Amino acid sequence: MPMIAKVAVNDATIHFDKLYSYRVPPELEDGLWPGGIVLVPFGRSDKPRMAVVLELEREEAPDARLKTLLAAAPEDARLTPELLSIVRFLKDRYFCTWYEAVKAVIPYGAQYRPGTENGKPAVIGRLAPPVERVYALAGELPAKPKPGPRQQAAVQLLQAGPRSQHELEAEGVGRTTLDALCKKGVLRCSERYKLLDLFADIPFDPKPIELSAEQQAAYDALAGDLESPGAGAALLYGVTGSGKTAVFLKLIQRTLELGRRALVLVPEIGLTPQMIRRLKAMFGSRLAVQHSALNNTERLLQWRMIQHGDADIVVGTRSAVFAPLENIGLIILDEEQEHTYQSESAPRYSAHEVAKKRAAAENALLVFASATPRVETCHAANAGRMRLVTLRERYGGRPLPTVSFADMRAELAAGNPREVSAELAAELTENLRRGEQSILLLNRRGYHTVAMCADCGQVYKCPNCSVPLVYHKNRQALLCHHCGHQVQPAPTRCPECGGKLAYSGFGTQRVEEELQTLLPDARILRMDQDSTGRKNAHEQMLSRFARQEYDILLGTQMVAKGLDFEKVTLVGVLGIDSMLFGQGFRSYENVFSLITQVVGRGGRAELPGRALIQTTVPGHPVLQLAARQDYAAFYKEEIAFRRLCLYPPFCAFCVVGFTGAQEMAVYDAARQFSALLADRAARCQGLPLRVLGPAPMNIAMLSGKYRYKLTLKCRNDAAFRALLRDTLDAYAAEKLPGKAGVTIDFNSDGDL
Ligand code: ADP
Ligand code: ZN
Secondary structure, three states: OOEEEEEEEOOOOHHHOOOEEEEEOHHHHHHOOOOOEEEEEEOOOOEEEEEEEEEEEEOOOOOOOOEEOOEEOOHHHOOOHHHHHHHHHHHHHHOOOHHHHHHHHOOHHHOEEEEEEOOEEEEEEOOOOOEEEEEEEOOOOOOOOOOOHHHHHHHHHHOOOOEEHHHHHHOOOOHHHHHHHHHOOOEEEEEEEOOOOOOOOOOOOOOOOOOOHHHHHHHHHHHHHHHOOOOEEEEEEEOOOOOHHHHHHHHHHHHHHOOOEEEEEOOOHHHHHHHHHHHHHHHOOOEEEEOOOOOHHHHHHHHHHHHOOOOOEEEEOHHHHHOOOOOEEEEEEEOOOOHHHEOOOOOOOEHHHHHHHHHHHHOOEEEEEEOOOOHHHHHHHHOOOOEEEEEOOOHHHOOOOEEEEEEHHHHHHOOOOOOOOHHHHHHHHHHHHHOOEEEEEEOOOOOOOEEEEOOOOOEOEOOOOOOEOEEEOOOOEEEOOOOOOEEOOOOOEOOOOOOEEEEEOOOHHHHHHHHHHHOOOOOEEEEOOOOOOOOOHHHHHHHHHHOOOOOEEEEOHHHOOOOOOOOEEEEEEEOOHHHHOOOOOOHHHHHHHHHHHHHOOOOOOOOOOEEEEEEOOOOOHHHHHHHHOOHHHHHHHHHHHHHHHOOOOOOEEEEEEEEEOOHHHHHHHHHHHHHHHHHHHHOOOOOOEEEEEEEEEEEEEEOOEEEEEEEEEEOOOHHHHHHHHHHHHHHHHOOOOOOOEEEEEOOOOOOO
């Protein structure tokens, strides 16, 4: 009986992401499985497209019009049954296409693209296989004709054993020499997978961990869940500096003893170096890393290592949740409150949910760790849906830093035009004198934030996006932080009225200069997206700060979290007010968490820490609670607000975004969608749903496209998702002129 494959193709739109049937030619039958990656002729022109096989079946008499598969990728490109089930999950939960889900799960370097081989359509690897040539001695070097010095050098080097081309080149022996020697039969050349030891410099140095009594109690509770059959989930809530890491290092150790594997997720690459260091020192080389700062080859090699079963521990950022690790016993989400665990492009998944799904499939223990858990996570723990494990004290009984406020209104009234208050300057000076280090958080990069016309009052905005452009001193240019649009040199006149532009506001670069003037002797390290562009820049900066080559670390969010430096005794927080008055429903939670985290960077060792928050609203309850590091009280306030105003966890919050080139068309599309949805919802008894909008998004225009949104407060269950799918189908069938693109996001904070 002929074999038929049902596949989903690449580059489908969400409305036309159907399964298409193809005949499988007999020669491909053996190499095909559900989850296999194939090449199919698609559309009227039969243009080859990549596709994923979702079902295989035999049919007695298949439709004669069915087309035939062109080619199949090798077996190691295929989705394992577990990854295939994750692809199904992504498709169902996040309204992406099948192939978008495939591309999220398989790293770029392991993907295939359409091409030709010997004139026939074929699948081609995205990356040339990361192999290297290895040379070995195969015979004597003939005395005649007299060998050149390079040839002699090559033979000399290889006497000690085979060397890679790369190693030989480093010794000054080039490819031509090597090729010539191979031809003479003196050398033999072979290929092998490139070896990659990303952390060769970190010594294997396992030291036993002695847990404190409180840590031991936390460990015991979690280890009990780890050892019991069935999946489990827990929240490890511990104040900053309580030693959550020590607890999960022990848990990982126990997991390996049980013959199982561990997946550790961290929110940002900035936090990874320290985590990798600890894991590597403790567990050695069976550790693989997956994060976006690796290049495609490194990432692929690490991924293959996991796929081949050569890693027991995987550590990485969000997408590492898809690592092809088998036999997982433990999954940890460190700093689980971080928004980086939510993807902001298709598939718009949440690593929390994918991790939950994997833990359930593997009967693993899932641990969320944080000093400021998300309100939803804490609510679930309080409701008994996961175990709550608490670390109340800092390790070693060290006190939490004392926190005070610098009232910026008073500073202004006193005539200080600077962004660094007199109080903060005095504290910084004091720290310099004592030879202690300081961390300053300013959540805004750049120099002057904006250019405003002194005559007409217009802020100089990006022509493609409705946001102010930001001045970057090193480039002498205005830059759009969304689309990268650049105005160079930075203008002096208003494009609207020709008036004089005044540069005001502040960012990390500007504050760096101020600090330099205020404290000429201070060694200042600025860390933000602009200064950490180069690979490893992050890690190098942090280790230089750790070696006390700097006095002050100034940076955006990335300095707030996870860092552990013993000499840091002062933390300053600048420009937090704009975040406090941000628009998303999580803005208070974000501010509370950010302040708690950054304040927690101080006083982690012998020396006590102190923190100073600059604000124009020192009495604001969220700031007050953050200053007291009182998560319990904050949670109580916040959960009451969420209940009263109906926000998660009391409903699911779904933003449906519409974008297009014509504003009216986008608005109409949103209205039409809303009507179609309301229509269908009215037919479902007892379906909880509130629809808000259409309203313009906070950034009403982006890269030249207008943006509107509907906000749905709903219950995210199968029935609701079916309704939403049905609405999408109906919307597609409407064939609105100049229709707008639709995006659905269940993890948004209010905007896309
Ligand atoms: P958290 O992640 O909870 O903020 P860390 O795990 O970074 O805290 O621990 C804070 C500090 O205390 C670190 O310097 C860490 O090395 C130290 N520490 C914590 N627990 C232990 C332990 N059991 N033994 C030795 N040092 C510990
Ligand atoms: Zn722009």
